[in-house]
Amino acid sequence: SDVTEAILKTYESVYFDYEEAYQLIKRHFKLSNLKGLGLEGKENKLAVRAAGSLLAFLKETQRDMLPNIFKITRIQEKQNLHLDYVTQRNLELIHSLWEKGKDTTVYKIFNHTHTPMGARLLKKIILKPLIDIEQIQSRLRIVEKFKDDVFLRSDLRDALSEVGDLERFVNKINYISRSNARDLINIKNSLEIIPKLRTLLQEANIPEISRFLDNINDFAHIRNLVHISIKDDPSPNLKEGNIIKDGHDEELDRLRDILNNGKNFILDYEEEQRKKWNLNSGLKVGHNNILGYYIQITKKTLQNLRIPDEYVERQTLKNSKRFTTTELKNIEQKVVTAEEKIFDLEYDLFCEIREKVIEETGNIIKTAQNLAMVDVLACFAEISEKYNYCRPIINEDTKILIEEGRHPVVEQIHITDKFIPNDCYLDNNEEQIRIITGPNMSGKSTYLRQVALICLIAQMGCFVPAKSAKIGIIDQIFTRIGASDDLARKLSTFMIEMTETAKILNYATPKSLVIIDELGRGTSTSDGQSIAMATLEKLHELKTKTLFSTHYHQLTEIKLPRVKNYHLDIIENEDGSINFVRKLHEGSTDKSYGIHVAKLAGIPDDVIIRAFQILEKIEKKDLFKNAVKENGNQAFPTKYHNMIINEKEKRIDKLNQEINAKKNELDKFEENLSNYNKKLRELSSDIERLKKKKGQMSTTLSKKPANKSRSKKKLVQTSFFRPLVKKENVIGENFKEIVELINNKDIQNITPVEAMKYLISLKEKLEELSINQKRLVK
Incomplete structure (x- = not known):
C-alpha cells in the first residue's frame, strides 16, 4: 500500500518498553518465556518491543481477547529480495501508477488463483x-509438474x-460477538473438499509436495x-433458534415436540378427563389470556359429579x-416456555460445537495456508502455460542472461499489437552497465521494467516471460x-529524484x-x-548491475x-515521420526524435519548424560531449572538487570548535561539582558537631527536676524582673526545636543547596538560643 497515505497514530511509550512488551506477549500466549517464539536474546529486543506494542494496541482497539492471534513470526529480511516502496510503485507490482489503471499491474495479470487465501498470498x-536458491528451485519443480500435467492442474484448480x-x-x-452458525457451515463445506485435494496431491507423486500434505489435515x-x-x-x-438439527439432542427434540404439538x-x-368421569359432553378444556x-364443566354436569380435591x-x-x-398447569408451562427454552438450549449447543471447532483453529489455519x-x-503453472513462459535457471552467478524477454503486463494489455521481445546480458565482470538511448515512445522504460520484472518473477519461483533466462x-x-512533485511533503520533482x-x-x-530512467x-x-x-x-565503481536509459x-x-x-531502433521515413521498431541494438544514437514525437502529439507545424532550427544551433555548440570524451574514464580534480573539500574542512573546524567549547563547559561543571562536594563535607561535619551538642543539651535537661505543679496555675507577685522559670522553659523549647530539626533531616540524601538552607535555619535557631541564654544569665 501507499505509505504516503498511511494514518499515523501516537501511542503511549510505556507499551514500547521491553519488559512491558515481554510480559504482555507471555501472558497472551501463556508462556513462561519467548524461546519457543524465537524472541529471546538481545538481538530480538526491538522485535519484542514492536510485537508487544502492536499486541497492546490491538487489545485496546478490538476490545476482545484476540483469540485468533496464536503465533508470532519474525520477518527475516535477509531471506527475501528487498523491494522498497519506490520500486514496488515504479514496477506497478500491486498498484498502478494511474489511478484507474488497476488492470495494469503484475498482480492483476498473475492473479488466476481460485481461493481468497491464495489471492492474498500471491500479493x-x-x-x-526469495533469495534462497533451494526454496526457489522447489517452487519451480512443483510449477513445472503442474504445468506439464494438464489434468492434474485442472482437477486441482476445480477443487x-x-x-x-x-x-x-x-x-x-x-x-x-461476530460469529454465527453459518460460519460453521462455511468451514464444514470448505473442509469437505480437503480429502479430494489430498488424494490429487498424493497421486501427483511430487517429492516437494509432501511437506504440504503433512500440513493439510483431514478434519x-x-x-x-x-x-x-x-x-x-x-x-x-x-x-432465535433454527440452528441445531433434529435428532442431535433429546431434550431439544422434546421441547420442539411440545412446541409443535402443544x-x-x-x-x-x-x-x-372425559374418560375419567365417563362423560361425552359437559366438560372441555379452554384458554384465555387471564x-x-x-377445565370448564357445566352446572348440570356438576350435579352428577363429585369434584375431586x-x-x-x-x-x-x-x-x-x-x-x-x-397437571394442566404443567402442560401449560411446558407449552408457553418451550420456545424460550429451545432458543437458550440451541445457543448453548451451538457454543459447545463452536468451542470444539475453535480448538482446531491453529491446524485449520495451517491447512488453509498450505492450500493457499x-x-x-x-x-503460476496456469499462466506459464497460457502465456508461454519458460523455466528460468537460477544460480549464484553474477550474470543476468535473458533471451527474448517480454514485459508480462504490457504484452497482455496490448494484445492487438505483437510485443517485440528483447535480450539482456548483464555481468559484473564484463558488461555491468547498459546505457540505453533512443527516441521517446521507443520502449526504453518498458525494456528497463521488463528486465527487473523477469528477475523478480524468477525469484518468486515462477516461470518467466522469455524464451530462456539465466538469473x-x-x-x-x-x-x-519518472517523478512528480509531492506538495504534501514539500518536495519538488528534482528533490524526489535525487532522494531516490x-x-x-x-x-x-x-x-x-539498478534501473534508472532519464536521471537529471x-x-x-x-x-x-x-x-x-x-x-x-x-x-x-560499486560494480552494481545497471540499466541506465x-x-x-x-x-x-x-x-x-x-x-x-x-x-532502441526506429525507421525515419522520407517525409520526416518515424516508425517505432522497438528492437534493441548495440551502439548508441545521437537523436531523441523528441520533436518528431511532439509533431505526433499535435504541436502546430510552425512551432515544430522553429524547434528544428533551434536544435540545429544547439547541437553545434555541444560542450558537454567533449567533456565526456576527454574525462569520462577518470576522476579529475577541479575547482568544484576543491570547493567541496574546503567546505568539508570548514565543517570539521566548526565541529572541533564546538567540541572544545563543550570541553570547557565540562571543566566548569567539574569544578562546580568539586566545590559543592567540599561544601557538602563541611555541612556534614557541622551536622555531626550539632548532633554532639544536642546530646550534651539533652543530658543537661534530663538532670533538671520535673515541674510537678505544671497543671496548677501559679500565683506570683508582680515584679519588675522577668521570672527565671519562664526563661528556662523558653530555652528548653528552643532546644527541642533544634533537636527535632536535626532528627528529621536525612543527611545522606541532601543536595548542596538544601544543605545551605538547612544550615542557615539551624544557625538562626542557635542564635535565638544564645540570646535567650544571655538574657537568662542577666
Whole structure:
C-alpha cells in the first residue's frame, strides 16, 4: 500500500518498553518465556518491543481477547529480495501508477488463483521474492509438474474453487460477538473438499509436495460434528433458534415436540378427563389470556359429579364453572416456555460445537495456508502455460542472461499489437552497465521494467516471460523511474529524484539490480548531465548491475570498462515521420526524435519548424560531449572538487570548535561539582558537631527536676524582673526545636543547596538560643 497515505497514530511509550512488551506477549500466549517464539536474546529486543506494542494496541482497539492471534513470526529480511516502496510503485507490482489503471499491474495479470487465501498470498509472494536458491528451485519443480500435467492442474484448480475463505471463516468464529452458525457451515463445506485435494496431491507423486500434505489435515471429526448438528441453512441470529438439527439432542427434540404439538397435548388431556368421569359432553378444556388453560364443566354436569380435591375452582359463570389442575398447569408451562427454552438450549449447543471447532483453529489455519500455497503454484503453472513462459535457471552467478524477454503486463494489455521481445546480458565482470538511448515512445522504460520484472518473477519461483533466462540471485532491486512533485511533503520533482538516487548509491551492492530512467531531467540541462555522469561513474565503481536509459546522448561517449551502449531502433521515413521498431541494438544514437514525437502529439507545424532550427544551433555548440570524451574514464580534480573539500574542512573546524567549547563547559561543571562536594563535607561535619551538642543539651535537661505543679496555675507577685522559670522553659523549647530539626533531616540524601538552607535555619535557631541564654544569665 501507499505509505504516503498511511494514518499515523501516537501511542503511549510505556507499551514500547521491553519488559512491558515481554510480559504482555507471555501472558497472551501463556508462556513462561519467548524461546519457543524465537524472541529471546538481545538481538530480538526491538522485535519484542514492536510485537508487544502492536499486541497492546490491538487489545485496546478490538476490545476482545484476540483469540485468533496464536503465533508470532519474525520477518527475516535477509531471506527475501528487498523491494522498497519506490520500486514496488515504479514496477506497478500491486498498484498502478494511474489511478484507474488497476488492470495494469503484475498482480492483476498473475492473479488466476481460485481461493481468497491464495489471492492474498500471491500479493505477499510478489512483494517478497526469495533469495534462497533451494526454496526457489522447489517452487519451480512443483510449477513445472503442474504445468506439464494438464489434468492434474485442472482437477486441482476445480477443487480449490470450491474452497471458501477458510482463514477468515475460522478467525471469525473465534470472536463470539461476530460469529454465527453459518460460519460453521462455511468451514464444514470448505473442509469437505480437503480429502479430494489430498488424494490429487498424493497421486501427483511430487517429492516437494509432501511437506504440504503433512500440513493439510483431514478434519473428519470436525466435518462430521458440524454435519450432524448444524442445519444446512441456519438462522443468522443465534438467539432465535433454527440452528441445531433434529435428532442431535433429546431434550431439544422434546421441547420442539411440545412446541409443535402443544394443542394435541391439551386435546389428549381433555379426552383423558372425559374418560375419567365417563362423560361425552359437559366438560372441555379452554384458554384465555387471564386464566390461561382451564377445565370448564357445566352446572348440570356438576350435579352428577363429585369434584375431586385436585380441581381448583378459578371462575364461576352463569351456567358453568372453570377449574384448573396441577397437571394442566404443567402442560401449560411446558407449552408457553418451550420456545424460550429451545432458543437458550440451541445457543448453548451451538457454543459447545463452536468451542470444539475453535480448538482446531491453529491446524485449520495451517491447512488453509498450505492450500493457499498450492493454489498460487497451480496459478503460476496456469499462466506459464497460457502465456508461454519458460523455466528460468537460477544460480549464484553474477550474470543476468535473458533471451527474448517480454514485459508480462504490457504484452497482455496490448494484445492487438505483437510485443517485440528483447535480450539482456548483464555481468559484473564484463558488461555491468547498459546505457540505453533512443527516441521517446521507443520502449526504453518498458525494456528497463521488463528486465527487473523477469528477475523478480524468477525469484518468486515462477516461470518467466522469455524464451530462456539465466538469473544470478539478486538481493535488491532499485528503480529511479519518472517523478512528480509531492506538495504534501514539500518536495519538488528534482528533490524526489535525487532522494531516490541517493538511496541507490548508498545501499546498492554487487548483487543488486539498478534501473534508472532519464536521471537529471528535473533540473537544468547542465546540472542534470553532470549528475547523470557522476552517478554512472559511482555505479561503475560499486560494480552494481545497471540499466541506465537517458536522452543525454553525450553520456554514450563515456570511456569506462564494463559499460556498453544500446539503443532502441526506429525507421525515419522520407517525409520526416518515424516508425517505432522497438528492437534493441548495440551502439548508441545521437537523436531523441523528441520533436518528431511532439509533431505526433499535435504541436502546430510552425512551432515544430522553429524547434528544428533551434536544435540545429544547439547541437553545434555541444560542450558537454567533449567533456565526456576527454574525462569520462577518470576522476579529475577541479575547482568544484576543491570547493567541496574546503567546505568539508570548514565543517570539521566548526565541529572541533564546538567540541572544545563543550570541553570547557565540562571543566566548569567539574569544578562546580568539586566545590559543592567540599561544601557538602563541611555541612556534614557541622551536622555531626550539632548532633554532639544536642546530646550534651539533652543530658543537661534530663538532670533538671520535673515541674510537678505544671497543671496548677501559679500565683506570683508582680515584679519588675522577668521570672527565671519562664526563661528556662523558653530555652528548653528552643532546644527541642533544634533537636527535632536535626532528627528529621536525612543527611545522606541532601543536595548542596538544601544543605545551605538547612544550615542557615539551624544557625538562626542557635542564635535565638544564645540570646535567650544571655538574657537568662542577666
